[in-house]
Amino acid sequence: MELNLQDKVALVTGGSKGIGLATTRTLLDEGARVVVASRTTTPELDQLAGPDLVHVPTDLTDPGAPAFAVSRAVDVFGGLDILVNNAGGPPPGVKLPRFSFLAPTDTDWRVMFEFNLFSVVRAVRAAIPVMLGRGGGAIVNVSSGNARQPAAMNVDYSAAKAGMNNLTKALSEEFGPQGIRVNTVSPGPVRTAWWTDEGGAADILATATGSNRDDLMDKIAPEMMKLTTGRLVDPQEVADVIALLVSPRSASTTGADFVVDSGFLKAV
Template identity: 65%
Template sequence: MDLQLSGRVAVVTGASKGIGLAVARTLAEEGAHVVAASRTAPDAPDLKVTHVAVDLMDPQAPERVVARAVEEFGGVDILVNNAGGPPPGTTLPRVGFMTPDDADWRAMFEFNLFALVRTVRAAVPVMLERGGGAIVNVSSTMSRQPSALNVDYGAAKAAVTALGKSLSEEYGPRGIRVNTVSPGPVLTDWWTKDGGAAEVIAGMAGSDKDSVISQVAPEMMRLTTGRLVHPQEIADAVALLVSPRSGSTTGAEFVVDGGQLKEM
């Protein structure tokens, strides 16, 4: 299926690895001009994108990224706000409301919400000049699944999901579609790295990292598929949502979670 993305200009944040890298690669393969924003270059030497080295915790970073897209390709048609998760230097999961202090809460919202807000603020005027565009914000099932784990992260992602609805109402009539993709647990560096989520959970469960990834986590999260989600499965959903083929889809939340959320 032709997604009609050839020649369109896409900005993807958090594009160095995991979901962001899969999204950047997929959009590039579909013919889009991709501007990849991340602190480090994408871990893919063959990937044909324009990388902008930025720390999105810097309030000025989003403007620099959008300005680079305008300089290189004349504008922005697509924005994928993927950057998020644990702020630099933070290890998740962490248990309990009392665990994160004020500084932890501020960092979590700065990285997961305010960086996204600033990136949208920078991109929207450029999109409007081109007659519209498509924005996808990457949230999380934790925005809708209350838990004593990662309370601050869940709250920040709930705000991301709510923001997407508001943006779609304001800018949909002006040609900018805004949708949300909410992944469940995705097999990324967050889980697999040394000291990552799998090792933290292994310490809690008296298990080992490989068993957590293959069995403990899927069972704990009641994943119908019995496995963690692959980054490409998120990227495929994002690519469809930013495509003109989804021209009547706005204000929607697409959950890609292996069957984690059971509620109606």
């Protein structure tokens, strides 16, 4: 399917690995020009280097960072058509999961919301005037199935993502008539660094269940989460949905939440 993204300008936050990297690669393959905002680059991102890719090293918990990334897109490529707010999950230095509401402190809550919600608010605030000046645009906020499936685990993270879903609906209502579409994509558990890094979710859950990290990711976690497909999501599967949503092929889709979760959410 031709997505009609040739020469569109995109900003992808957290685009150096995982879902963000897969999204960056996909948008580049479709002819878009991409600005990636992340704290550091990676060898995988470096392999995509070329005239249509710019990396902006920045910490998105810094209140000025999202607007700076938007300004770089304007300076380098002349504007902004697409914003993918992908950065999220455990803030820098934080390990998840946490197993109780009582575990995170006030500081933990603030840091979680800074990374998973307030950085999105700031990026959208900076992007919308630029998009309006170009006649419209598309925003995808990467949320989580946990926003709709509360549990006694990662409560602060889930609350931040639930706020993102509400924000997305509000933005779609206000700016849809002005040509800016805003949607969410809600992944389930995705085989990314959150799980696979040393000391990450796989190791934490393996310790809690008395198993090993490979069995945890391949068998135990899918069973615990009742994943219909029996496996964690691949990042490219999420990126494909994001690419379709930012495409003009999805011109009548706004205010929607697209679930890519291996069957994690069961509710109608």
